[in-house]
Amino acid sequence: MSLQSSSSDNPESQSPATGGNGARNKGNGTVSSNMRLKLKPSKEHEPDDYEDMELEYSAALLSSLEMYLPSNMLNDPRQQKAKFMQDILTKYLPPGERRRAIKHREYRQKIISNYQPQNRELYTIDPTKFFVPAFLKAINDNTEQSFRRIVSEPSPGIFVFEMLQKDFCEALLEEIENFEKWVTEAKFRIMRPNTMNKYGAVLDDFGFETMLDKLMEGFIRPLSRVFFAEVGGSTLDSHHGFVVEYGQDRDVDLGFHVDDSEVTLNVCLGKQFSGGELFFRGTRCEKHVNTGTQSEEIFDYSHAPGQAVLHRGRHRHGSRATTSGHRINLLLWCRSSVFREMKRYQKDFPSWCGECNREKKERQRSSIATRLDMFRRESESTA
Ligand SMILES: [Fe+2]
Numbered sequence: 001m002s003l004q005s006s007s008s009d010n011p012e013s014q015s016p017a018t019g020g021n022g023a024r025n026k027g028n029g030t031v032s033s034n035m036r037l038k039l040k041p042s043k044e045h046e047p048d049d050y051e052d053m054e055l056e057y058s059a060a061l062l063s064s065l066e067m068y069l070p071s072n073m074l075n076d077p078r079q080q081k082a083k084f085m086q087d088i089l090t091k092y093l094p095p096g097e098r099r100r101a102i103k104h105r106e107y108r109q110k111i112i113s114n115y116q117p118q119n120r121e122l123y124t125i126d127p128t129k130f131f132v133p134a135f136l137k138a139i140n141d142n143t144e145q146s147f148r149r150i151v152s153e154p155s156p157g158i159f160v161f162e163m164l165q166k167d168f169c170e171a172l173l174e175e176i177e178n179f180e181k182w183v184t185e186a187k188f189r190i191m192r193p194n195t196m197n198k199y200g201a202v203l204d205d206f207g208f209e210t211m212l213d214k215l216m217e218g219f220i221r222p223l224s225r226v227f228f229a230e231v232g233g234s235t236l237d238s239h240h241g242f243v244v245e246y247g248q249d250r251d252v253d254l255g256f257h258v259d260d261s262e263v264t265l266n267v268c269l270g271k272q273f274s275g276g277e278l279f280f281r282g283t284r285c286e287k288h289v290n291t292g293t294q295s296e297e298i299f300d301y302s303h304a305p306g307q308a309v310l311h312r313g314r315h316r317h318g319s320r321a322t323t324s325g326h327r328i329n330l331l332l333w334c335r336s337s338v339f340r341e342m343k344r345y346q347k348d349f350p351s352w353c354g355e356c357n358r359e360k361k362e363r364q365r366s367s368i369a370t371r372l373d374m375f376r377r378e379s380e381s382t383a
């Protein structure tokens, strides 16, 4: 089974181009080669609030990146820190992508100024209407214990829990139908959520960006901080939010792939369907993405409406054919720019890759075997 890497069509949310720490032309000048963040964050440092500033990147992103600034910069004026951090982020955006980002902003503006939402209440988070009480209580308690009480982990690194209320799922499905109707009537050509789905829509393009940001920050990041700390779970700072639709007259299945995310939330919204099981086959780093699967990594899962699955983006997965009815899922790819930046400086193997771990154990086993062998020979020759 060979694997595809699914990425979004959304230019604003693509992963940074590979670049390392060296100087790089960013279209409006060069970035100096000594411009880099610290490996170890200043955890005690209280970051500034950038909400009121005109920025190219989100204020939350800058606040979470701030603790990685060189120590002598931490107390500099906000403007100066914002410029430094934005320059670092921009050095990973080639000039062509900057142009695409601007075009995409215009595209989104066009939808938002023409599309009439059916149910405006969905666009602002209302926890008591959106979430089931047990989920909400666990988030409010905000402890590992409270999370463990509501989630199950049927296979390592895959967390399943009841999340959305039935009424909310139905209302969101109606809203999706409404904007699909508008797309058809207005003959508006919409961008699909990623390179693998021909149906579905990007919720961020239809005015859901702020709501989904709050969903990530207030409800997914607390869980990810506990369950996915080693892949930037506590510093998730941007997202790509979309719905996908499966059925005989939609996308039927989804090939084996990894997501362009650190953590993925996948919630089933409905409707009636059969088939469409998700299959998971172990977490892998870039180097090992196409390596074989160990038997303990095989896990298949049947989704039910309202239920959420939370997993690492690098956890290889796909979905089987939806054989009847319609299956519509809400996906939130959560990303951490801090994690992506830090990954470039790391020399160790990633602890979360199943194959890296297997290789490490193999090396340890063979070095013990060699030592035992040497010991045996030595004692034989002295006997
Ligand atoms: Fe996926």
Ligand SMILES: [Zn+2]
Residues within 6 Å of the ligand: 284, 285, 286, 287, 288, 350, 353, 354, 355, 356, 357
């Ligand atoms: Zn690996």
